[in-house]
Amino acid sequence: MIDLDHLRGWIGRSETQSELLTHALAARFRATFDQAGPVQDGDPAPVMIHLCLAQPAVPTSELGPDGHPERGGFLPPVPLPRRMWAGGALTFHDDIRVGETVTRQSTIQDVALKEGRSGALCFVTVQHEITANGRAVLSERQDIVYRPAEAAGRAASPPPAAQGQYRMRVTPSAPLLFRYSALTFNGHRIHYDTPYVREVEHYPGLIVHGPLQATMLVQYAEKLRGRRPSQFDFRSLSPLFDDADFTLNARDEDHGLHLWTSYADGPVAMQADARW
Structure with a gap:
């Protein structure tokens, strides 16, 4: 049984994380995607590198059996075993540049239940506002879906x-x-x-x-x-x-x-x- 009222208590919860975009991280990102050429401080960073920055550093002992952090922190403790990234929307305001400090402010916007072919689906909507050295660079909506094991x-x-x-x-x-x-x-x-x-x-x-x-x-x-x-x-x-x-x-x-x-x-x- 999913207590939607309890889960919706997470709406409005926010967290802020920051990280310096180093030359080394930008180079590793480019290498992963087979992008040639050197990386210099001040260069525009590769697009979508923000997904590699300011991620939660949860101790290994606090990970669940699937490798995700145990539930009930920033994200609501949805009692469904499978979690997937369902979609989203990005608005790019400016480039992130190598050597800048990138800050992500994340807020839970909505928690909703829907009925799928395999049972209940719980959607959590998170809004991220991302700045680089205090300059707005990106707005991102992220849709996360939790689903039953039978949907695998x-x-x-x-x-x-x-x-x-x-x-x-x-x-x-x-x-x-x-x-x-x-x-x-x-x-x-x-x-x-x-x-x-x-x-x-x-x-x-x-x-x-x-x-x-x-x-x-x-x-x-x-x-x-x-x-x-x-x-x-x-x-x-x-x-x-x-x-x-x-x-x-x-x-x-x-x-x-x-x-x-x-x-x-x-x-x-x-x-x-x-x-x-």
Whole structure:
């Protein structure tokens, strides 16, 4: 039984975290995404690097069995075992620059229950306001979904996604997933622990992070248009695993670009819209 009134007591709760964006972190981020070239203090930081900064440093002894921090701190203690990044929206105000101190103020905006095919789903909406040396650089809404264990695994697939006007193939190698987990200080075992993900959560392979897919789509949009978008909205529809390559896809729209990830013969995994 989910006590929604109790969980909604977390609405309005805030926390603030700060971290210096070092030359070394920017270089590791660029290396993870195979971006060539040196990094210098004062350079514009790679887009989406904010997801690697000011993450909670929870002691290992306080992690739950899935590698996430035990519940009931900043995020509400939702009594559902599976937690995923469902989507969000980003508004870019300015560049973060290497050598600046980045501060993220996070606030719980909403907690809501919905009924899915496998049972109750609990959605937690978090708003982040991010500054660099006191300058507003990014506003981000993050949608987190908690779901029952029965929702795990590969569900019956809808029809394959269309091929994009622009298309790029990606191999979700174990080193790539591990490096991204390390960059974001993310202990969630579904991204690096194959025996756990198969035997406990009953997925066919390691899961490609939602933030990693979103980062790749923003980078792809930036590559296609020559500059980062000012607005990026996205939603996760189905998981991607490390058992097959996937593609980044995009097509021109009146508003900018419509983008998505998918297997070559699979449904849309994440869809997004980028505007300039």
